[in-house]
Amino acid sequence: MRVGLFVPCYVDAFHPEVGQATLELLERFGLDVDYPFDQTCCGQPMTNTGCHEESRATEELFVKNFSEYDYIVAPSGSCVNQVRRNFTALEQTEEVTAVRAKTFELVEFLHDILKVDAFPWAEFPHKVALHNNCNALRGLSIASMSELRNERFSKPKDLLGKVRGLEFVDIARPDECCGFGGTFSVFEEGISSRMGQDKARDQARSGADYVTSSDSSCLMHQEGCARRLQLGQKYIHISQILNGSRA
Amino acid sequence: MSAATPQTPAGKSPEGAPEHLTHAAGASVTMPPRGPEEQPRGPVIRPGRPVDQSEAAKRFMAAPQHLAMHDQRLWDLRQKRDRQMHGIEEWEELRQLASDIKMHTLTHLDQYLEKFERNALANGVKVHWAKDAGEHNAIVVDIMRARGAKRLIKSKSMLTEECGFREYAAEHGVEVIETDLGERIQQLDDEAPSHVVVPSVHKLRTDVAAVFARTLGTDPDNADAGYLAEQQRETTRPLILSADAGMTGCNFAVAETGSVVVCTNEGNADLSANTTGLHIVSMGIEKLIPKLENLAVFVRLLSRSALGSPITQYTSHFRGPRMGGEMHIVLVDNGRTDRLGMEQFWTSLKCIRCGACMNTCPVFRRSGGLSYGATYAGPIGLIIDPTFNRHKYSTLPFASTMNGSCTNVCPVKINIHEQIAGWRKVLSENHEIPAFKKNMMKAAGAILSSPRLYRASLPLADSALRHLPRFIIYNRMNTWTRGREMPHTPRETFHQWYKRERGKDGKKGKGSNPSAKTGGDAS
Numbered sequence: 001m002r003v004g005l006f007v008p009c010y011v012d013a014f015h016p017e018v019g020q021a022t023l024e025l026l027e028r029f030g031l032d033v034d035y036p037f038d039q040t041c042c043g044q045p046m047t048n049t050g051c052h053e054e055s056r057a058t059e060e061l062f063v064k065n066f067s068e069y070d071y072i073v074a075p076s077g078s079c080v081n082q083v084r085r086n087f088t089a090l091e092q093t094e095e096v097t098a099v100r101a102k103t104f105e106l107v108e109f110l111h112d113i114l115k116v117d118a119f120p121w122a123e124f125p126h127k128v129a130l131h132n133n134c135n136a137l138r139g140l141s142i143a144s145m146s147e148l149r150n151e152r153f154s155k156p157k158d159l160l161g162k163v164r165g166l167e168f169v170d171i172a173r174p175d176e177c178c179g180f181g182g183t184f185s186v187f188e189e190g191i192s193s194r195m196g197q198d199k200a201r202d203q204a205r206s207g208a209d210y211v212t213s214s215d216s217s218c219l220m221h222q223e224g225c226a227r228r229l230q231l232g233q234k235y236i237h238i239s240q241i242l243n244g245s246r247a
Numbered sequence: 248m249s250a251a252t253p254q255t256p257a258g259k260s261p262e263g264a265p266e267h268l269t270h271a272a273g274a275s276v277t278m279p280p281r282g283p284e285e286q287p288r289g290p291v292i293r294p295g296r297p298v299d300q301s302e303a304a305k306r307f308m309a310a311p312q313h314l315a316m317h318d319q320r321l322w323d324l325r326q327k328r329d330r331q332m333h334g335i336e337e338w339e340e341l342r343q344l345a346s347d348i349k350m351h352t353l354t355h356l357d358q359y360l361e362k363f364e365r366n367a368l369a370n371g372v373k374v375h376w377a378k379d380a381g382e383h384n385a386i387v388v389d390i391m392r393a394r395g396a397k398r399l400i401k402s403k404s405m406l407t408e409e410c411g412f413r414e415y416a417a418e419h420g421v422e423v424i425e426t427d428l429g430e431r432i433q434q435l436d437d438e439a440p441s442h443v444v445v446p447s448v449h450k451l452r453t454d455v456a457a458v459f460a461r462t463l464g465t466d467p468d469n470a471d472a473g474y475l476a477e478q479q480r481e482t483t484r485p486l487i488l489s490a491d492a493g494m495t496g497c498n499f500a501v502a503e504t505g506s507v508v509v510c511t512n513e514g515n516a517d518l519s520a521n522t523t524g525l526h527i528v529s530m531g532i533e534k535l536i537p538k539l540e541n542l543a544v545f546v547r548l549l550s551r552s553a554l555g556s557p558i559t560q561y562t563s564h565f566r567g568p569r570m571g572g573e574m575h576i577v578l579v580d581n582g583r584t585d586r587l588g589m590e591q592f593w594t595s596l597k598c599i600r601c602g603a604c605m606n607t608c609p610v611f612r613r614s615g616g617l618s619y620g621a622t623y624a625g626p627i628g629l630i631i632d633p634t635f636n637r638h639k640y641s642t643l644p645f646a647s648t649m650n651g652s653c654t655n656v657c658p659v660k661i662n663i664h665e666q667i668a669g670w671r672k673v674l675s676e677n678h679e680i681p682a683f684k685k686n687m688m689k690a691a692g693a694i695l696s697s698p699r700l701y702r703a704s705l706p707l708a709d710s711a712l713r714h715l716p717r718f719i720i721y722n723r724m725n726t727w728t729r730g731r732e733m734p735h736t737p738r739e740t741f742h743q744w745y746k747r748e749r750g751k752d753g754k755k756g757k758g759s760n761p762s763a764k765t766g767g768d769a770s
Contacts, residue, residue, distance in 0.1 A: 009701070014736075224731030
């Protein structure tokens with residue numbers, strides 16, 4: 001199985017350790033993982049702002065970089081949601097629809113494709129609050145949603161539940177958006193920061209030592225809010241915990 | 248109605264006296280008692296300019312008591328809604344059924360409208376057709392004038408807000424008295440409702456006390472809910488009893504019976520309809536449902552979604568005029584048939600105005616309904632308002648993180664967050680987004696589609712923070728730090744790490760036993 005690793009632009013620039021952990025984690029399962037060198041971004045900043053035409057060339061580049069792989073995996077539900085659901089600016093050739101269909105967010109890839117049942121190397125003896133990115137939650141359905149009357153499930157919790165010593169803590173408003181929202185975080189910084197601060201306070205009240213998520217973008221925003229408020233919890237991407245990070 | 252949540256400033260008892268002697272209270276110079284926090288108002292509407300929602304939202308967030316009350320009260324409604332949902336096993340099937348009924352009705356609207364009109368006429372109702380707000384207002388005032396009626400009591404109706412009816416009526420010598428408590432508060436304060444179900448939910452009790460003191464002469468220092476409600480009742484009842492005509496909105500209009508159904512918790516629709524011999528119903532043409540039995544589906548969903556109560560206190564059916572009286576129904580288009588023709592947005596006509604999307608919206612709860620500067624606030628407003636005036640409301644679809652919670656709570660399954668994204672595209676294509684945004688996205692698109700330019704935009708690790716923002720958001724990143732800290736700067740990008748560790752072809756060091764160290768750096 002040949003896997004193409006997509007490292008989103010903000011992970012590349014701000015959280016390289018998340019890309020590294022994802023790469024190593026996938027390799028632990030004996031996968032042949034490539035990192036195509038010419039990759040850049042999924043086009044979400046433009047699409048999110050309504051500028052689909054401006055996103056087209058970036059989407060084309062993504063398809064060109066990744067069409068040869070059996071699976072494309074990224075440590076970001078938000079970017080994967082963009083590829084799978086919003087990659088509509090370019091002509092929908094067979095190649096394009098194939099790339100869209102085989103692009104997976106890390107958690108769903110581990111849970112649904114690899115069907116991982118153990119992370120023997122992983123131990124995380126801390127209280128952990130889980131944050132689900134809204135695109136991963138309501139776009140990719142990585143967990144059941146509090147607004148719907150459906151059977152409860154959570155793919156990230158299933159995976160984290162296999163990590164020794166990890167203890168979950170619940171926050172008061174688990175499915176509430178943290179306010180990152182892509183370009184929203186910059187164009188509407190007032191509301192965005194306020195939502196992030198409220199989220200960080202909720203996490204602090206839960207007694208969490210760590211907050212984890214399959215999206216670095218939400219974590220980057222929440223971490224910045226928590227630090228501004230001088231709250232104690234730390235933020236770590238789910239790939240790092242599953243890859244055996246202890247703290 | 249909107250009962251403002253009791254608010255007690257921290258450390259104060261409800262009467263305003265310190266609960267216990269604090270260090271500050273024991274000091275030689277005591278702080279003057281803090282007055283009630285002033286209510287934040289909506290945006291200033293400038294002719295020809297888009298509504299500045301962000302600016303109004305910032306003022307709302309700068310009022311901590313209002314913000315905390317508003318967020319908590321609406322979040323409570325969302326939680327009550329969730330509890331009601333869990334009590335109904337077939338909840339998701341009900342939502343699907345409601346959506347299907349509305350889709351069917353909207354795709355056969357012409358037939359159902361004619362059927363409704365036929366049956367209403369047979370019931371002895373006079374039916375009027377209004378193509379826009381102006382026609383609606385003129386029809387209502389003409390009906391009143393022809394009968395020498397001067398005072399109109401009315402129950403809550405978003406449609407009459409949409410039509411600017413109150414202002415029109417005032418200019419044409421008709422006195423309008425709102426009978427819904429929340430709506431009456433808003434009328435006395437000369438302010439639009441901020442929410443489709445709880446119109447004065449953005450007001451603290453102290454705000455209501457101030458409005459009543461100014462308009463009804465009540466004690467400005469008494470913000471007791473019982474006192475305020477009683478005073479309102481005492482001053483408004485005589486006006487209601489001496490009214491000449493009554494007006495209601497319409498929650499559902501049943502085509503097979505020609506009847507209209509109004510749901511209230513205060514019984515004020517009955518008050519408005521039955522106090523005088525003249526009942527005028529204002530209804531949008533999208534309110535139709537085919538059969539009476541369909542109503543059961545919507546009645547089960549409406550109040551559960553809106554307020555988290557199983558049903559409204561009153562579900563009033565009006566089929567024809569009282570003995571010796573008159574009943575008129577004004578069927579209003581006001582842009583609805585245009586909307587019906589919009590391929591991406593027509594399903595917004597399924598909306599039953601429950602307000603669940605507002606209650607769950609994290610942006611709405613923190614910015615207040617007035618900040619949208621439009622009749623319809625919150626998520627549903629973001630997709631309806633631009634159909635009335637694309638330029639004026641061009642900023643609204645951006646007042647969302649598109650998190651999708653609105654879509655999930657919608658009892659008629661409108662894909663609200665997808666339509667918000669759809670509007671952003673339409674606005675961008677029609678040059679209705681600010682030039683700096685468009686140019687920024689053009690530049691971002693050029694850089695992100697070129698590996699060379701992308702790499703060049705983040706050349707050195709320690710200057711990544713200065714350079715990276717240029718391709719995502721240019722120098723707008725400086726707004727990031729107003730409420731947050733910047734992320735820590737890594738020593739190298741992932742790309743650089745990979746090149747160093749694995750080589751450009753990825754062969755170097757591949758398959759070596761991965762250590763846990765790279766997973767180690769928590770941010």
